[in-house]
Amino acid sequence: MTYGLQDFAIMRSMINGNEADDRRKFVEHRKLDAIMAFLETPSCRRQALLSYFGESIEPCANCDTCSNPPDTWDGTVAAQKALSNIFRTGQRFGAKHLANVLKGKHNGRTEQFGHDQLSTFGIGEELSNQEWRSVYRQLASSGLLDVDIEGHGGLKLNERSWQVLRGEKSVTLRTDPIMLKPSRRKTKGERIDEDGAISTSEARQLFEALRAKRQELAEERGVPPYAVFTDRTLLEMVRYRPKDLDEISRLSGIGAVKLESFGGIFLDLLKGHEALHGRPDDVPMHPKALDTAKQKSSGPNETVRETATLFKEYGDVETVAQKRALKPSTIWGHLTQAVTHGLLDWQQACALSEEEVSEIRDAITAFRSRGIMELTPVHEELGGRFDYPILRLVRAGLMRKEGMHV
Numbered sequence: 001m002t003y004g005l006q007d008f009a010i011m012r013s014m015i016n017g018n019e020a021d022d023r024r025k026f027v028e029h030r031k032l033d034a035i036m037a038f039l040e041t042p043s044c045r046r047q048a049l050l051s052y053f054g055e056s057i058e059p060c061a062n063c064d065t066c067s068n069p070p071d072t073w074d075g076t077v078a079a080q081k082a083l084s085n086i087f088r089t090g091q092r093f094g095a096k097h098l099a100n101v102l103k104g105k106h107n108g109r110t111e112q113f114g115h116d117q118l119s120t121f122g123i124g125e126e127l128s129n130q131e132w133r134s135v136y137r138q139l140a141s142s143g144l145l146d147v148d149i150e151g152h153g154g155l156k157l158n159e160r161s162w163q164v165l166r167g168e169k170s171v172t173l174r175t176d177p178i179m180l181k182p183s184r185r186k187t188k189g190e191r192i193d194e195d196g197a198i199s200t201s202e203a204r205q206l207f208e209a210l211r212a213k214r215q216e217l218a219e220e221r222g223v224p225p226y227a228v229f230t231d232r233t234l235l236e237m238v239r240y241r242p243k244d245l246d247e248i249s250r251l252s253g254i255g256a257v258k259l260e261s262f263g264g265i266f267l268d269l270l271k272g273h274e275a276l277h278g279r280p281d282d283v284p285m286h287p288k289a290l291d292t293a294k295q296k297s298s299g300p301n302e303t304v305r306e307t308a309t310l311f312k313e314y315g316d317v318e319t320v321a322q323k324r325a326l327k328p329s330t331i332w333g334h335l336t337q338a339v340t341h342g343l344l345d346w347q348q349a350c351a352l353s354e355e356e357v358s359e360i361r362d363a364i365t366a367f368r369s370r371g372i373m374e375l376t377p378v379h380e381e382l383g384g385r386f387d388y389p390i391l392r393l394v395r396a397g398l399m400r401k402e403g404m405h406v
């Protein structure tokens with residue numbers, strides 16, 4: 001992404017600060033939401049843009065998301081929750097309120113409308129409030145719901161929404177949603193009291209060390225610190241003291257991309273801290289630990305398994321994509337997940353020669369040793385000879401092979 005998140009905050013405040021009446025401002029905010037949704041689409045930009053005008057086209061193969069597809073996840077269940085929530089609340093609320101309902105937030109509005117009594121109240125624990133809003137934007141940008149731009153900005157179901165709700169259509173979402181604002185700011189003391197995470201000087205020292213590392217990574221990348229990890233994620237690290245990447249993956253706000261990019265770095269820091277200070281003896285279990293144990297027994301989700309099975313049979317991404325009526329980029333994403341979960345041998349999946357594999361591995365390792373986790377420089381270093389999906393797959397294979405400590 002080449003636009004800055006700050007740009008959106010600035011545009012918002014410009015809209016709020018100008019002379020227009022509230023009605024006009026409202027419309028401007030809705031337009032800005034539409035632009036956000038467009039930028040955030042995991043699929044073809046042209047397709048997303050034209051869907052706003054009611055036209056549908058095949059992916060263009062020319063825009064940035066076509067030529068370098070972002071990391072995605074199977075968001076079908078999340079989309080069903082989000083859409084069902086629109087239906088239950090009467091198809092007239094915006095994403096902000098809808099996200100609050102999914103998160104089970106008791107506030108004036110959810111109670112005033114009796115939304116705390118709905119079956120969708122609090123069923124969205126797995127994502128953060130910001131992530132749910134991103135889900136709604138992404139659904140809007142892919143035409144899976146309608147936005148009443150000129151009206152009150154309420155979200156409504158359309159024909160395609162019902163296909164998702166009936167399970168006739170799967171939904172792919174991008175893993176790196178755009179965060180519009182950092183989590184709400186409070187004074188340090190307050191935040192720490194509320195969370196209860198920081199009660200000793202040892203814990204405070206760890207928190208400060210995590211914050212310093214975050215700052216360093218953010219500066220290197222020219223992004224705001226919360227784009228690395230939010231305060232909440234760092235506080236959970238202090239509270240739950242994850243011992244491996246699997247435990248880090250359970251913390252709030254950590255998706256596959258952040259786990260890959262920063263998980264190892266923060267894990268090293270946590271280990272270093274523990275080596276010096278020991279492990280506190282009252283570390284609680286993370287609430288998601290039980291869920292994860294459940295997930296482990298069932299492993300990766302069904303759709304990934306199906307892709308892996310078909311790939312073993314046909315050995316070719318295009319064929320599997322056709323058989324499954326999914327995009328090749330989605331299949332590549334599944335293969336990468338299958339490799340991560342050990343369902344598939346990565347060398348078999350990437351179909352590269354020994355020399356090519358070691359070339360890619362050397363490039364990835366060289367950049368990692370300099371603290372650069374992204375694949376863009378690797379891609380360039382290798383003269384663009386390997387597509388991003390291949391690079392991601394090799395990276396996943398290396399992470400698995402090396403015990404996730406590349």
Ligand SMILES: [Zn+2]
Pocket residue numbers: 043044045046047059060061062063064065066
């Ligand atoms: Zn395109």
